[in-house]
Amino acid sequence: MTDEFExxxxxxxxxxxxxxxxxSERARVESWLEKHPEKADEVHRWQAQAAxxxxxxxxxARSDENDRAxxxxxxxxxxxxxxxxxxxLRRLAAVFLIFAAGAAAGxxxxxLFAPDSRLAAAASEALPRQAESxxxxxxxxxxxxxxxxAGERDHLATWLGKRLDYALRIPDLxxxxxxLVGGRLIPVNGKAGAMLMYEDGTGGRLTVLLGRNTExxxxxxxxxxxxxxxTFYWIDGEIGYAVTGEVRRDxxxxxxxECYRQFENSERS
Amino acid sequence: xxxxxxxxKNGAGETISSPDPFEDKILALMPALRRYSRxxxxxxxDGEDLLQDCVEKVLARRMQWxxxxxxxxxxxxxxxxxxxxxxxxxxxxxxxxxxxLDLRAEENNAxxxxxxxxxxxxxxxxxxxxxxxxxxxxxxxxxQDVADMMEIPIGTVMSRLSRARRxxxxxxxxxxxxxxxxxx
Numbered sequence: 001m002t003d004e005f006e007x008x009x010x011x012x013x014x015x016x017x018x019x020x021x022x023x024s025e026r027a028r029v030e031s032w033l034e035k036h037p038e039k040a041d042e043v044h045r046w047q048a049q050a051a052x053x054x055x056x057x058x059x060x061a062r063s064d065e066n067d068r069a070x071x072x073x074x075x076x077x078x079x080x081x082x083x084x085x086x087x088x089l090r091r092l093a094a095v096f097l098i099f100a101a102g103a104a105a106g107x108x109x110x111x112l113f114a115p116d117s118r119l120a121a122a123a124s125e126a127l128p129r130q131a132e133s134x135x136x137x138x139x140x141x142x143x144x145x146x147x148x149x150a151g152e153r154d155h156l157a158t159w160l161g162k163r164l165d166y167a168l169r170i171p172d173l174x175x176x177x178x179x180l181v182g183g184r185l186i187p188v189n190g191k192a193g194a195m196l197m198y199e200d201g202t203g204g205r206l207t208v209l210l211g212r213n214t215e216x217x218x219x220x221x222x223x224x225x226x227x228x229x230x231t232f233y234w235i236d237g238e239i240g241y242a243v244t245g246e247v248r249r250d251x252x253x254x255x256x257x258e259c260y261r262q263f264e265n266s267e268r269s
Numbered sequence: 270x271x272x273x274x275x276x277x278k279n280g281a282g283e284t285i286s287s288p289d290p291f292e293d294k295i296l297a298l299m300p301a302l303r304r305y306s307r308x309x310x311x312x313x314x315d316g317e318d319l320l321q322d323c324v325e326k327v328l329a330r331r332m333q334w335x336x337x338x339x340x341x342x343x344x345x346x347x348x349x350x351x352x353x354x355x356x357x358x359x360x361x362x363x364x365x366x367x368x369x370l371d372l373r374a375e376e377n378n379a380x381x382x383x384x385x386x387x388x389x390x391x392x393x394x395x396x397x398x399x400x401x402x403x404x405x406x407x408x409x410x411x412x413q414d415v416a417d418m419m420e421i422p423i424g425t426v427m428s429r430l431s432r433a434r435r436x437x438x439x440x441x442x443x444x445x446x447x448x449x450x451x452x453x
Contacts, residue, residue, distance in 0.1 A: 010427070010431055011412075011427050014412075014427065014430055014431065014434075015412075017434075018405055018406070020411060020412075042438070045438045046434050046438065049406075049434065049437055049438065049441070050406045052383070052387055053308070053387070053402075053403075053406050053407060054406065054407060056384060056387060057304050057307060057308045057403075057407050058304070060300075060303050060304040060307040060308075060316070061300040061301060061303065061304040062300050062303065063296075063299055063300055064299070064303070067296055067299045068292075068296055070321060070324055071292045071295050071296055071324060071328065072289075072292060128314055129312065129314055132314075224314045224317065224318070225314075225317065226313055226314060
């Protein structure tokens with residue numbers, strides 16, 4: 001039999017790769033491929049591709065300990081009376097307490113109910129990644145983790161505040177067991193930003209990143225994780241903030257809450 | 270009520286885990302949803318963000334679920350979020366940051382160079398083509414299922430799959446990598 005009566009369509013080749021053919025169809029495609037080495041090469045590449053993709057993404061098919069909290073957070077939010085879908089539901093129901101405080105003060109009221117705050121969230125995605133990288137790079141520095149140490153706290157605030165064009169007040173986290181190590185100038189969103197580093201009694205470190213918000217939009221509290229490194233971040237007016245650490249999440253959240261409160265006060269004063 | 274309608278182990282009025290059977294079903298889907306979100310996203314962080322957005326939307330719209338095939342319904346919501354988000358991102362392109370730092374990827378046994386090449390090749394796919402490829406290859410959906418989920422004709426599914434595979438193959442060709450390494 002000659003080739004002209006025996007054709008295999010593109011769709012059949014895909015179905016062959018995806019194992020969607022019956023045994024007889026499969027055999028027919030196989031024998032056709034033997035006579036068409038160029039097509040066979042392409043099919044082999046698709047098969048290799050599929051195997052690589054499966055291998056790459058397979059480890060993500062897992063549960064996370066926070067999954068249940070993420071799902072039930074919605075119910076908690078409904079009970080507290082927020083029906084707005086723009087409300088950013090994040091993993092911890094407790095985050096809503098911070099929101100509620102902000103909303104009560106009128107700080108976030110417009111943001112919470114603005115229809116486009118979902119979009120604003122997407123625009124802020126770069127911030128946690130930059131915060132994570134800064135954390136990973138600088139907290140592991142033994143000799144030069146910061147440019148200006150805690151001994152020059154006032155100078156640090158003035159210097160970074162000037163570069164950031166923002167009345168920076170360095171948060172005091174001593175009630176939570178963290179003392180200031182110092183800070184450095186760091187690029188955030190392509191502009192001058194500031195990183196502050198804190199340390200607990202055992203040398204456990206966390207960082208607070210501030211950068212100018214190039215999108216000039218606001219977001220509510222959000223959380224991002226990468227391995228054990230977690231980041232709480234939010235954008236308030238012209239400044240984006242990110243608190244990053246490798247500490248218990250509830251503790252990190254307290255730190256973020258505390259920073260939020262102190263930055264709020266410094267803006268008003 | 271048909272058997273299995275309310276899922277897991279809460280027969281006889283006894284709730285073992287969550288007070289809400291719908292939430293239990295979503296919980297059971299989380300690994301699959303996490304894998305799909307990551308296969309669409311540029312990084313682990315983006316993947317988790319997309320996953321969280323999807324869960325939020327699925328829960329908000331639970332009344333619209335028709336009671337069959339929750340998995341496909343949730344996947345459709347994820348796909349749409351991704352396509353919308355992708356359009357938004359295209360207007361605000363982000364600096365490609367540090368996918369190499371993705372911890373989950375490090376657990377993979379694959380050759381890091383090969384992995385990096387795959388990641389870069391995936392970035393070149395359009396959102397629509399990428400979603401079709403992942404639904405078929407990673408999630409194992411049949412072409413007609415994908416057509417139903419994305420509300421497109423099956424011919425469009427085939428052409429997107431074909432384009433995705435050819436673009437990926439083109440981007441991953443060995444000689445491309447060598448050309449990139451060659452000093453100018």
